Amino acid sequence: MRVFAFSLACMAAPLAAADLDCENAMTQLDMNRCAHQAYLLADEDLNLAYKMAKDMARVADEYLEEGQEPAVIILRDAQRAWITFRDKACELESTMFRGGSMAPLIYSSCLERETRARTDSLRFYAEVN
Template identity: 50%
Template sequence: MRWLALIALLPAPAWALDCSSAVTQADMVACAQSEYEAVDADLNDAYRFAMRKAKGLDEFMPDQKPGFVAVLRDAQRAWIPFRDKACTAQAYKYSGGSMERLEYISCLTMMTERRTDDLYYWASDR
């Protein structure tokens, strides 16, 4: 029966929350985390789309230059720690407070949405 008490301590899944009326800090963080996970999935789709485009462009790249795939991969690998550090800085003003985690996740969401747009723009035939 002790495990039932432990289950009660677990946060409710984000899908069970009504994020339009979240009031508690825990609910707001859970909703923000759920939103971030959705935009992160969108980012992964955009990255795969951009990589397909990059592979096609590499066919026309001179051998002496790095290919589009390598450059895009390196840019993405550099962007991830940049995003994380920028969001740490953004949330730092709430350091130690209850808003710190929410600010960090909100920043991750905002920057991830921008990067997703950037990747789709880069890969588009504009």
């Protein structure tokens, strides 16, 4: 019986997400879910921009002189550091509403905003080189 109930819940989750109207979200739960979806879309854009930047870094590394650190390594390290920064910065921002139902909205909105800003930076790098 538990397996059946779990299966029904798993099938209903995608349907509930599809029914979510983020243009007219009225409940805090829906607003939280919409903010998280917006972050996920921003993360997809970030991944594309990172790939473009990595491709450009590989091109820059064609002219690497002995002793120079490869651009792909610098990019990777910068991205890892940025992820740590983003997560902590957004965690801090969400403490304004710690324990409240709005905290997930603030956290996800921050993740989206910071991710979009990083995406712009990565695109700039990819297009300038």
